[in-house]
Amino acid sequence: MGKRWQEKRKNEHYYKKAKKEGYRSRAAYKLKQLHEKYDLLAKDDVTVDLGAAPGGWLQVAREKVGREGFVLGIDLEPIEELDYENVKTIQADITEEGIEELILKNLPRRPKVILSDASPNISGVWEVDHARSVDLGRSALSLAQELFDHEGNILIKVFQGKFFEELKREARKDFDFLKASKPEASRKRSAEIYLIGKGFIRD
Incomplete structure (x- = not known):
């Protein structure tokens, strides 16, 4: 059996798994796998999810931060509301000027x-x-x-290509720990x- 058949089977596996477990997209497993490897989210965290539609990452983030945390999802497309008091969504462009003020207005704290x-x-x-x-990165x-x-x-x-290493170098200046990783759930x-950055460095 060829690689293409194995890849198709893997994709179907995560698609069916998402349907069965109630996630809005198979991408939920990418976040789950990266969190398991790098411990990105903690209980009580306030989390911002950029490019959040249709909401699979919002669901996973809410699981990890729990009732005391908060998750804000942002996307150009409308996102169907999730039935949690501490998950909020807004329709906005993350590249527009003033987006940081809009985000802060919708958060309980910094x-x-x-997540992007x-x-x-x-x-x-x-x-x-x-x-x-x-540019989105x-x-x-x-x-x-x-x-x-x-x-x-x-x-x-981010999509790999000639500007990827440049973006990595820029990110490395801002974080104590930086890695690039591709989860099993990715095609x-x-x-x-x-890109995973931990331990933000404030100048």
Whole structure:
């Protein structure tokens, strides 16, 4: 049996698993796996989820932060509300000026975690899509610099390509720990990879 068949079976596995366990997307398992490996989320954390639609990561984040934490989801698309008092969603563009003020208005206190599964609108031109993905990664890093008080963890999806190492170098300046990782739930043929930063450094 070939690699393509094995990949299709894996994708179906996570799709069916998400349906069975009540997650809105198979991407929920990417966050679960990265959290298990890097311990990104803790009880009581205030968490901001960028590019949150349809809400699979919101569900996982809420599981990890518990009742005393808080999760804010942001996306250009509307997100169907989750039935938790401490999960809120807003429709907004994370690249727009003033987004940090809007985020802070919707949080009970400054966040400890920023998650970004944001993707650009796919043009089909790889160099363009990669560059736009890196720009979204920079927007997430910029928000970390504005929103984190001290410490703080970040998780950013980005498409691999010629600007990836440059983004990594920029992120390394802001965090004590930085790694790139691809979870098992990611499609093998996908160019997505995740940057994990822990221990935000406040200048």
